[in-house]
Amino acid sequence: MSGNNYKSICFVAMPYGKKTDLATGTEIDFDKIYELAIKPAIEEEGLEPLRGDEELTGGIIHTTMFARLLLSEYVVADLTLSNPNVFYELGIRHAVKPFTTVPIYAKIHPLPFDVDMVRAIGYNLKTNVLSKGAVLSKEAAENLKSELMKRIQQAINGPQANDSPLFELIPKFPAIKLPYEVTYSFRERVSHDKEFHERLDRAKLKPSNQERCMALLEIQEDLVDLKGIQASILLDLMLSFRSVEAWNEMTDLCEAFPDYLKNNIFVRQQWAFSLNRRNKPGDRDKAVSLLTEVMKEYGPDPETLGILGRIHKDRYREAKEKGSIIALAALDESISTYVEGFNSDPRDYYPGINAITLLIEKGDKEALKKAEQLAPLVSFAVARRGGVSSNNYWDLATVLELNCISSDWVSAVNVLPKVLDKAKESWMLKSTLDNLTILKQARICQGHNIEKLQEIIKEFEKCRCDL
Template sequence: MAQHPLCFVVMPFGIKPDGRGGTVDFDAVYADLLAPAIREAELDPLRADQELVGGIIHKPMYERLILSDYAIADLTTANANVFYELGVRHAVRPYSTVLVNADINRPPFDLAPDRAVRYKLDRSGRPADPAADKAPIVKSLEAARDALTDSPVFQLIGDLSRPEIDRLKTDVFRERAEYSVATKQRLANARAQGADSLRDEERRLGRFEDVEAGVLVDLLLSYRAARAWDDMTRLVESVPEPIRRTLMVREQYGFALNRAGRSSEAERVVQELIASHGPSSETYGLLGRVYKDRWDKERAGSVLKARGHLDKAIGAYLRGFEADWRDAYPGVNAVTLMEIREPGGKDQRALVPVVAYANRRRIDSGAPDYWDHATRLELAVVGGDREEAMAGAMAALAAVREPWEPGSTANNLSLIREARAIGGVVVDWTDEIERELVAAASDPTAAARP
C-alpha cells in the first residue's frame, strides 16, 4: 500500500477548560473529527505527545513539526504550546498548514487575517456534528496541496528565502515516527504481561538519548501500571535531564519513591516541587499520601506519633483541594481521614458538601475518570448512603485503568469501616464493595487497559 503524506496535528491533549466555565475534550476532537478528516484527504494523521513531557519540545517534536508535509493547528483556548509550535511551523514552512478553531471563541488578533476552519462543540465539549464539520477541513487540506503560501511570515516578507527540506531527512523522520507508534503498541502489550516484559522492551529501546520523550514517559507509566515502583524510580534517574526535570515526571518520581518505601526521599521531592512550581492538587495530594502512609505504619505503635502524621496528611490534602477546587480527589481523602480522626466532626461536616459538589461537576462534565467515581463512592460510604455507594462502585469498577487504583479505594473503605467499628457502628453493606475492589486490584489485565 502506498504511503500517504504525513499531517502533523498541533493541539492540546485531554480535557481543558474553555474559559467559559465548560471544557473541551481535545482527545475526542482529534479522534472524532480531525483524524477522520485527515484520512479522508488521503493523508496520515500524526499527533505529538507533548502533554506527557510537560510541554518541553524535544528533537523528535521539532522533526514532526517541521518535516511533516501538512499540519493542522487547533487554536481553541489559545493554548501557549500550540501557538509556539504554530509559530515554528510558520517560520520554516511557507505553506500546507491549516488552522481550525471551535465555535466557542475567535482566534487572537494576530491570527485574525488567517482563515481558521470552525467546528461546533456540544455541551460536553466534544464535536457536536463531526460529519458536517469534517467536510470543510478536508477541503482546506486538499486546497493546501496547491497553495503557494499560507504562512503569514512568508506572505508579509515576500523575498524571504524558503528552506529546502531534504527528502532523505523526511524519509528517516517518517521511519522514526512509525517506530514510535510501534514501540508504544509493544509497551501496551507488555503491560499485560507484567514488569519482566516491560524490562525486555526497555532493553530494546537502547540509548535513552535517542528515544522519543513520549515513549520514555509511556514506559514510566507502564511500570506504574505494573506496580513496579523500583523500576519507576530507576527509570526516572536514568532518563535525559530535560525529561527528568519536567513536573509530571518529578511527580511520578515522588509517587514511586513513596510506594517503594522511600518516604523521606518522596517527601523531599514533592516539597521541592511545591517550592518551585507552587501549590497544586496533584503535588499536595502526593504529599498527603506520604503522611497518610506514615500514619498507617505508626498507628500500631506510637499513638501520638501516628496522630501527628494523620493531622499532617489531612492538612496536605486540604491544601491540595484548596489549590484547585475542581479536583475532588484530595478533598475526599481529607474527608476520609477526618472520619478516622473524628467521625462526623464539625470540620468534616463543613467539607463534605463542597467536595460532593466538585465531584458532581466533574461527573456531569461528561468525561469522569476512575477517581471521580471512586470519590463518589467514598463520599456515599461516609454519608451512609448505600444506594449511592453501589452506583459509585459500579461506575468505578467499570473505569479501572490500573490495578493499584481499586486497591487504594479498598484500603480507604477499610479504614472507614474500622473507624466506624471502634465507635460501635457496623456498616456491613460495604463488605461486598470492598471485595469487588480487592478483586479488581488483583486483576493483571487492568494494566493493559488504556
Template structure:
C-alpha cells in the same frame, strides 16, 4: 560575520564553505555541532522574556494529568501499542522495551509512557531507576518529580518521597496532584505508626489532612485530595468536625467533574467514597459498578479499597454496623483491570 536581522536572535553555528558548498573544516564543524546538541540536554532559560520577567508562567505541559497522558500526547503509535501489550504481560516485558531504546535521546513521550508503564505493573524500583537515566530537562518536569515521589513512597522510602514532593511544592506551589501524593506519604506514615503504637501517628494524620486540604484548596475542580481529607477526618478520634463543612464542597466538585468531561476511574471512586461517607447505600452500589468498569491499573481499586476499609474500621470502633461497606471493600479487592 553577522546573521541577517530576522534570524539574528537565534542560536547558530557559523562555518566557512568551499566552492562546492561543503564545510572547509568538517571535523571542527561536526565537533561544534555535537557540543551544541549536548548542551541542549541541560538547557538554561534563554528567552529574554523569562530572564527578565520571572513571574511570567511558562507553558505548563508537565501538569497534564498523568492518567490522561496517553490520550493527550501524540507519539509513535507502534511504541504506544507495544507498551500497552507489555503492561498486560509483566514488568519484564516492559523492561525488554526499555533495553531497546536510548532513554536520554528517545522521544520524551515514549520515555514517560515507559515510566508510567512501570507504574502500571507496580514496579516502583524500575520507576526510580529509569528517572536516573532520563535527560535533565525531562527528569526535572513536575510530572516526573511527582511520580518519582509516588514510587519512593511505595518503596517505603517515605523521607525521600516527602523531601522530593516538598521541593516541588516550594518551587511550583501547591497543586492537587503534588499535594495528593504528599498526603499519601503522610497517610502511610500514620498507618505504619498506628500499627507500631507510635504516638507520632497522630501528628502524621494531621499532616496528611493538611496536605490534602492544601491540594484541594489549590484547585477545587479536583475532588481527589478533598475526599482524602474528608476520609481521614472521619478516621480521626474523635472525628474531625471540619468534615461536615467540607463534604458538600467535595460532593459538588466530583459532581461537576462527572458532568463536564468523560469520567475516569478516580471520578467514580471519589463518588463512591462520598456515598459511603454519607451512608447512601444505593448510590454507593451504583458508583461501585461504574468504578469497577473504569479500572485501568491494578493499584487503583486497591487504593480505594484501603480507604473504604479505614472508614469501616473507624466506624466499627465507634459501634456502627458496617456490613454493607465490607461488601464494597471486598468487591474492590477482587477487581482486575
C-alpha cells in the same frame, strides 16, 4: 524493535532554500548549511533532525509547528536573517522551555539587540564578491558541526543550564505546565510510535504483574541509551511500570531520565509517587524533597499536595501499626496537606475526599465537623466532572466513597459495578480500597454497622485479584 526508532526529536527552525540577507544583499543557501553541518551534528549525537514545514502564510505558524516547539526535546534555531518566523518560533520556545534550545547565526552582521544576550553559535560564510553569494566552506561546516555537537551534548547529558533569557533573567519565571494527557493527544505521532504502544499493551496483558514487569524491562533494554529517546516514549514506559505496580523499576527509570525530563513537573510528581510506594530507606524523604521543590517553583497545586498528603498518610498508618507516639502528628500533617491541596483548587476533588476520610478516621468532634463541612464541597467538585455519569474511574470512585461516608448504601451499590468496570490497573483499586478500609476501621470505633461497607470492600478485593 530498536531504540534507534524512538530517537529524541531535534526540531530545526531556519529559513529554507536560497535567501537574501536584506542588510548586506548576500544570498545564502540554507539548505546546504543544514545538510553540511546542522543535520549531521544532530544525527551524530543520536537525535532525529526535523526541519519546520513550509506551510507558513501571513506570519501564522501552523498547528503542527506549535506542537513541535512545545514538545520537541531539543531545538536548533538559525537567526541569520532576523527572519520573523524563526524569531517568533524562538520566542515561543524560550517562553516554554528553560533549556535545550541552541541558537546559531552566520557572522555576516551582529545579532539584533533583543537577542544579543542569548548564547548563540556563530559560523563563518565565504562570500563571492561578484555573485554576492555566500557559502559554507568545508572547514566552516566542520567547525559549526563540532560546536553544535558540543552544545547538544551539554543539553543531553546535563547538568541542565538555562538558555532561555526569560528563565535566566526573571527569577521563578512560570513555565507552561502541559499535563501529560494534553501532550499525549497533542504531540505529533511518529511512524514507530504505534508499534511501541502495541508492544507495551502486549506486555501488560501478561498473566501477573511480575511477568508484565519483566516484559516491560525487555522493552526498556531495547531502548539502549535513554538520553536520546523521545520524551513521549519514556513517559509512556514510566506509566506502564506504574500500571503494573513496578515501583522499583519505575523509580529507577525516573532516575535514569535525561536532566531536561527529570525537571518536568509531571515526572517529578510521578517519581515522588513511585518513591513513596517503593519505600526503601530514604525514599520518602527524597519524595518529599522532590514535591517541595515543585511547590517552590510552581506554587501549591492539588496533584503535588495530594501526593504529599499520601506520603504523610502512609507514614501515619505505619506509625499507628507500631503504636508509635508520632502517629497522631503524621495524621494531622496528612489532613492539613490534603486540605491545602483541595483549597489550592476546589475544582479538584482528589485531595478533598482524602481529607474527609482522614478527618473521619481522627474522629474527634472538631474533625467530624470539618469533614461534614468539606463533604458538600467535594460532592460539588465531582459533580462538575460528571459524577455518577462520568466514565472516569476516579470520578466514580469518589462518588462511591462519598456515598459510603454518608451511608447512602442504595447509591453506593448502584455505582459500584461502574467503578469496578472502569478500573484498569490494580493500584487504582488499591488506593480506593485503602480509603474504604480506613473508613471501615473508623466506623467500627464509632459503633456504626459496617455490614454494607464490608460487602463493598469484598467486591474491591475480588476485582483486584482478577486484575
